[in-house]
Amino acid sequence: MELTGAEILIESLKREGVDILFGIPGGAVISIFDRLYDEKEIRFILVRHEQAAAHAADGYARASGKTGVCIATSGPGATNLVTGIATAYMDSVPLVALTGQVGTPMIGSDAFQEADITGITRPITKHSYLVKDVRNLARSVKEAFHIASTGRPGPVLIDLPVDIVRASTDFTYPEKAEIRGYRPNYDGHPRQIKKVAEAITEAKRPVICAGGGVIISGAAKELRELAEKVQTPVITTLLGLGAFPSDHPLSLGMPGMHGTYYANIAITECDLLISIGARFDDRVTGKVEAFAPHAKIVHIDIDPAAISKNVAVDIPVVGDAKRILVELNRIVKKKERSEWNERLDFLKRKYPLQYEKSDKVIKPQYVVEQIYEATKGEAIITTEVGQNQMWAAQYFKYSKPRSYISSGGLGTMGYGFPAAIGAQIARPDAIVFDIAGDGSFQMNIQELATVVQYKLPVKVAILNNRFLGMVRQWQELFFNKRYSATFFEALPDFAKVAEAYGVKGLSITDPKDVRAAIEEAISTDGPVVLDFHVDWEEKVFPMVPAGKAINEMIERMA
Amino acid sequence: MKHTISVLVENRFGVLARISGLFSSRAFNIDSLSVGETEDPTVSRMTIVVGGDERVLEQVTKQLNRLIDVIKVSDLTGENFVERELLLIKVAATPSIRSEIMQIVDIFRAKIVDISPTTLTIEATGGEQKIDAIIGMLRPFGIKEIARTGKVAMPREFRGKV
């Protein structure tokens, strides 16, 4: 039977198990939206800015493990997706972005709302398709979902010229995607895994560094088994938060620029560093020459290009973290606790994460702690970028994968709120909090309308310091308190803004009211915006100044 | 150090842009790049000459391999391989010095492909050294224009010891 391009697209999406789509319509995609109008199996979420569509699809993917899908019209609709696509690319999130395009005869003529979106997104997509023949459409969709979700996941864009969407052809959906240039390697090489097992046995001061790859591959259980079997402490990177329970005795928390003292010391002193699904980002390594200077480095990663990119690796193992850990757990010899464990436990007790408590002014860290306690840790936390992101990483104890959702690689302000929308849709029964900064929240504040329209009970906790706080912190510490362009002389009353959208809004200025406000937000059926007026001078500590070695931490300034 | 990399890619719209984009976005330097169809019309071969140390090369190879349209990447450097480049060079040549130029052309087993009262255009093929040498020999006569294809390369079939 002949179907139109629009029908083929929708049918193909259904075959891929897509039941949710985020986006905004426009001329070039109007026939696709016409098909969606009667569609029962795919729910459409109309966001208020395409950037939010990409972030929401990304948040949906991170919360569920499924591929997120967003759609935008040609030209400005497509270019508005760019930041969202780049965000997903940096953090290896499976995403399919559908964009409208001018008709094939018009391509290249600077037609109305034409943008070369496959060209623009080439460096920030895992792959892309410009469909020039309706007969290739179904196969392109099949391949796009396959590529987005396998190997090291990432965004794939499908550009759909308007005439292709209207043309018709016979529809058959391919059983399998056959791509000769794409065969991800899943099983680690047995010889390499054996070397890792031996290195663990020999090591006196081993440490594991778990990244986002552990969560993506669903290897949290296997990671815990390994850590316990060989009594090796575990560091979790920003994207790895939740891969290992933070309250586990072997947990050392986060490494790097705002990592814990003991995690950074562990890396600096260890004789074996086993990195699993983490890519040695410069925010983790600090000065590379001084990173893990005494360690043999094992790197387990599905992406061969991640290995030895930033840090020279002694034992690379290319493959899926879960499969490799299963094999490693099978062959590695059990180990007992050692002096090394004692030393790290001592450092953990001696140098805990801490901040100065206050009963006069709200400390942002306190807000995060209270969210943790009020939700008993059973929440999905998304974050914006800046201090809020770091405090959310430090003071909420993540114990489950997919519970901390944050833009790590790109550091995209404005990510957290739309990502919370996606996460809430993926996990309707979960409590979802966006821990936000006043600067970041303003970047996608328009999505308040979306949470109202779709009755999404997302909670936003603004740690409102009236500043672009993280930049202000750098200015305070390294630029003689010259607060260039970081103070918001004009700032809206966020609670009133929320109310104007039809969202419950609360302003909290007294530390005594923090817990009650959080409880109220949790017990409210719908969305809530909590505007916490926090101590504007509070800073994120510890801190490794940019370019310094990670053991050269600043603890606190007078 | 220079490396010659042979890359088999899907013969498809946009592939060249992906490859050149990869080099520019990762700040790798391309010395030369040549593309052409292979015996299989759905596959093209690119021969890329890049400079850089071992680490750069390792990244180049790995990043190329990450591209979905890349089927196979081989670094020919250090292997036994045949490489050739085609050169077209136009030199100033008044009738009185033509014969001198033609001698050089003979020595390099090159060919004259165009002639005018004041110029000669010469075609030469060979490895990089030969091409550089012929350009060097012709330079004193006055080079008007040069076009080089960049290298194409292929591993030698017989690799055993004799």
Ligand SMILES: Cc1ncc(C[n+]2csc(CCOP(=O)(O)OP(=O)(O)O)c2C)c(N)n1
């Ligand atoms: C889109 C974008 N623009 C600029 C930046 C640079 N930047 C990093 S943190 C930051 C300040 C964030 O301020 P706010 O959202 O209020 O959070 P706070 O640090 O105060 O918690 C800025 C401007 C960024 N990361 N993303």
